[in-house]
Amino acid sequence: xxxxxxxxxxxxxxxxxxxxxxxxxxxxxxxxxxxxxxxxxxxxxxxxxxxxxxxxxxxxxxxxxxxxxxxxxxxxxxxxxxxxxxxxxxxxxxxxxxxxxxxxxxxxxxxxxxxxxxxxxxxxxxxxxxxxxxxxxxxxxxxxxxxxxxxxxxxxxxxxxxxxxxxxxxxxxxxxxxxxxxxxxxxxxxxxxxxxxxxxxxxxxxxxxxxxxxxxxxxxxxxxxxxxxxxxxxxxxxxxxxxxxxxxxxxxxxxxxxxxxxxxxxxxxxxxxxxxxxxxxxxx
Amino acid sequence: xxxxxxxxxxxxxxxxxxxxxxxxxxxxxxxxxxxxxxxxxxxxxxxxxxxxxxxxxxxxxxxxxxxxxxxxxxxxxxxxxxxxxxxxxxxxxxxxxxxxxxxxxxxxxxxxxxxxxxxxxxxxxxxxxxxxxxxxxxxxxxxxxxxxxxxxxxxxxxxxxxxxxxxxxxxxxxxxxxxxxxxxxxxxxxxxxxxxxxxxxxxxxxxxxxxxxxxxxxxxxxxxxxxxxxxxxxxxxxxxxxxxxxxxxxxxxxxxxxxxxxxxxxxxxxxxxxxxxxxxxxxxxxxxxxxxxxxxxxxxxxxxxxxxxxxxxxxx
Numbered sequence: 146x147x148x149x150x151x152x153x154x155x156x157x158x159x160x161x162x163x164x165x166x167x168x169x170x171x172x173x174x175x176x177x178x179x180x181x182x183x184x185x186x187x188x189x190x191x192x193x194x195x196x197x198x199x200x201x202x203x204x205x206x207x208x209x210x211x212x213x214x215x216x217x218x219x220x221x222x223x224x225x226x227x228x229x230x231x232x233x234x235x236x237x238x239x240x241x242x243x244x245x246x247x248x249x250x251x252x253x254x255x256x257x258x259x260x261x262x263x264x265x266x267x268x269x270x271x272x273x274x275x276x277x278x279x280x281x282x283x284x285x286x287x288x289x290x291x292x293x294x295x296x297x298x299x300x301x302x303x304x305x306x307x308x309x310x311x312x313x314x315x316x317x318x319x320x321x322x323x324x325x326x327x328x329x330x331x332x333x334x335x336x337x338x339x340x341x342x343x344x345x346x347x348x349x350x351x352x353x354x355x356x357x358x359x360x361x362x363x364x365x366x367x368x369x370x371x372x373x374x375x376x377x378x379x380x381x382x383x384x385x386x387x388x389x390x391x392x393x394x395x396x397x398x399x400x401x402x403x404x405x406x407x408x409x410x411x412x413x414x415x416x417x418x419x420x421x422x423x424x425x426x427x428x429x
Numbered sequence: 430x431x432x433x434x435x436x437x438x439x440x441x442x443x444x445x446x447x448x449x450x451x452x453x454x455x456x457x458x459x460x461x462x463x464x465x466x467x468x469x470x471x472x473x474x475x476x477x478x479x480x481x482x483x484x485x486x487x488x489x490x491x492x493x494x495x496x497x498x499x500x501x502x503x504x505x506x507x508x509x510x511x512x513x514x515x516x517x518x519x520x521x522x523x524x525x526x527x528x529x530x531x532x533x534x535x536x537x538x539x540x541x542x543x544x545x546x547x548x549x550x551x552x553x554x555x556x557x558x559x560x561x562x563x564x565x566x567x568x569x570x571x572x573x574x575x576x577x578x579x580x581x582x583x584x585x586x587x588x589x590x591x592x593x594x595x596x597x598x599x600x601x602x603x604x605x606x607x608x609x610x611x612x613x614x615x616x617x618x619x620x621x622x623x624x625x626x627x628x629x630x631x632x633x634x635x636x637x638x639x640x641x642x643x644x645x646x647x648x649x650x651x652x653x654x655x656x657x658x659x660x661x662x663x664x665x666x667x668x669x670x671x672x673x674x675x676x677x678x679x680x681x682x683x684x685x686x687x688x689x690x691x692x693x694x695x696x697x698x699x700x701x702x703x704x705x706x707x708x709x710x711x712x713x714x715x716x717x718x719x720x721x722x723x724x725x726x727x728x729x730x731x732x733x734x735x736x737x738x739x740x741x742x743x744x745x
Contacts, residue, residue: 265441266448269728270721271683277705278456281713358573362687365575366702378575385579385691389587399576407571414567 164415170408178228181221189222189375190214198391210394211387216380220401223375227402230291230369231356231409235349237295242302243345247333249303250310260303267300273359280368287376290369294359298352305348309341316340347417354409361402377402438732442725449721450502454495457710481511485710502718508711517715521700525719527598528685528696534616535681536674539623544670547631548663554636562628569625574684578618578691585614596693615692622684627677634669638662668738675731679724 186206193213201208207216249257267275272294279293313319314337322332357377363369364378372379377398384395465473465481481487486494501508507517550562586595593614599607638644639662647657686698693699697716704712 262444263448263452266445266721267452269445269449269679269724270717271679271686271724273683273686274701274717274720277686277701278453278713278717281705281708281710282456282459354571361573362575366687366690366706368705381575381579385582388579388583392583392587395579395583399580403572403576406573407567410567410571 161415161419163411164419167408167411167413167415170404171412174224174405174408175228177221178224181218181223182225185215185218185221187215187218189218190373198387198394200391200393207397208391208393210380210384211390216394216397219375219380220377220398223370223377223380223398224401224405226287226370226374226376227357227360227378227405230287230294230360231353233291234294234298234356234360235353237292238298238302238352239345239349241296241299242306243338245299246303246306247310247337250307250314251329251333251337261307264300264303268304272297272301273362276359276363277368280363285363285368285371287370287374290360290363293363294356297359298356302345302348302352306341306345309344310337313337313340343416343420347413347420350409350413350416354406354413357402357406357409434736435733438729438736442729445725446718446722449725450499450718451495453714453717453721454498457714458491458494484509485511498714507715507718510709510712512707512709512712517711520712521697521715521719524695524697524700527694528689528698530601531612531615531619531685531689531694531696532678532681534612535619535623536678538616538620539627539677540670540674542620543624543627544631547628547670548635548666550628550632551635551639551666552658559632563632566625566628566632569621570629574618574622574687575691577621578614578688581614581618582691596691598693598695611692611694615688615694618688618692619681619684623677623681626680627673630673630677631666631670634673635662635666638666638669641665668735671734671738672731675727678727682720682724 191214193209193215195213196205196209197213198211199205199209199213205215205217207220210216210219245260249260270278275297276290276293279296280289283289283292318340319332319336322336327336360369361376361378361381364376365382367382370376370379372383380398381395381402384398388395465478465485465487469477469481486497489497498508505518507521509515510517510520513520546562550559553559582595584590585593593610595614596611598611601608643665644657644661647661648654652660682698685696686701688694689696689698690702697720700712701716701720703709704716
């Protein structure tokens with residue numbers, strides 16, 4: 146960071162360090178969560194009343210919570226639940242966003258106009274409130290939270306993908322494909338989509354961080370993952386009630402989820418900077 | 430600013446609200462199974478179910494139900510809450526006022542801190558100060574509201590400081606100092622979150638303006654850098670910032686839901702959570718529609734200010 150004093154090459158180094166930091170944090174989060182799915186030091190829900198609210202020790206690296214449950218084990222097991230939620234919600238949002246956006250950008254016309262007005266209206270409520278509305282219909286739970294967050298994020302993806310697809314649709318290669326008489330769906334998915342993947346990946350990476358936050362928020366509000374199952378949001382919620390007795394069970398999941406979100410954000414931003422530079426180099 | 434521009438913006442806002450009301454209605458009425466059973470539970474007596482269905486008007490076809498609801502809303506009648514047995518409009522009024530007390534203070538505080546820092550970062554782009562501000566805003570954007578708020582409680586409400594109450598609310602009329610002490614932490618939590626976002630947006634908006642043709646022209650004219658910044662760059666960046674501020678109202682409304690719940694602050698956000706947790710359909714519809722309306726109104730105001738500041742936009 147000390148090198149980032151002059152313009153020119155230094156900021157590039159600085160930006161790449163974002164990418165490296167993001168990729169590392171993301172990799173660590175996935176590693177912890179992946180391990181947590183297979184193995185944890187203690188059973189994540191095992192109550193141990195003799196060792197309640199303890200600080201970090203050799204036996205319990207991150208201490209224990211108010212029920213004597215091992216905080217590290219719960220972070221690992223909860224990490225799997227939180228990360229799969231983020232990834233699944235992203236897939237759902239993409240599965241809805243991409244076809245709708247491609248169709249809109251390719252055909253345009255009245256249907257596209259109506260669609261964009263609906264998207265605008267959907268974007269006029271906070272996505273958490275939109276997710277809450279969907280939870281009303283579906284009920285609360287881990288799977289329901291995935292669907293709610295994925296659906297709530299779909300409008301944003303339509304916006305982003307449609308924007309880049311519109312640019313792509315006016316390019317020569319699309320005109321050429323149309324002149325060759327290619328089918329509309331072939332042009333959308335084989336010509337346009339491969340060319341607009343980079344911005345989609347950037348947006349998707351940032352959204353995973355956002356979905357992690359949203360999913361944990363729903364759990365925090367008691368509408369996502371249901372206790373006693375561990376989830377980073379549930380852990381923060383549980384620990385907050387006993388924060389004046391012991392703050393360790395609050396700090397550990399708080400720091401973990403923040404680092405994971407920072408990781409996905411930095412990864413997305415770093416990738417975006419990289420892409421801009423590649424585009425810039427190609428243009429100049 | 431032309432009247433046509435104003436009218437068109439107004440119509441867009443109304444259309445947005447109309448579509449929003451349709452979406453809210455669909456979400457609350459496409460429950461798997463029967464809404465009355467969902468509210469009362471499986472053990473409810475048939476008489477109670479029938480009475481509730483009657484009350485909610487569930488016997489009618491959906492379009493008729495929607496029409497009845499939206500006509501009522503137009504007259505200020507949001508229906509009767511199923512759990513509190515009071516008109517939704519009356520229930521919402523006070524929490525709405527409580528939330529609206531938080532929002533402007535937060536917006537002002539966030540703008541006062543974030544805009545100068547964002548501009549500074551853009552002017553010193555790539556330097557150490559920019560890196561620090563950018564890193565701070567990354568941190569702020571990435572740390573969830575439900576982490577910031579408990580940490581604030583831990584530090585300021587817990588031992589040894591115990592400066593402020595950890596949660597709750599005291600009406601301003603009862604005790605102004607009590608009101609302030611209960612509002613400080615929620616506002617701080619909301620400001621921290623909003624500030625980071627606003628700082629980042631201001632920085633990129635300013636960078637865009639600095640790279641624009643008219644700034645380059647002003648520089649090529651040989652104007653001193655100071656004048657270029659003050660007369661050309663800052664003025665135009667301000668327009669962008671106002672738009673960003675309005676967009677951030679949506680961001681703020683989302684955070685308010687969680688922050689109010691954490692601090693047990695009796696506002697609109699907490700009411701939404703209550704309504705969802707208790708499946709109070711009329712209350713859910715009313716609260717979410719009001720939140721949507723606030724956001725649409727904020728954007729409308731931003732559009733009008735934008736149009737007034739930038740004649741090209743105002744004519745379009």
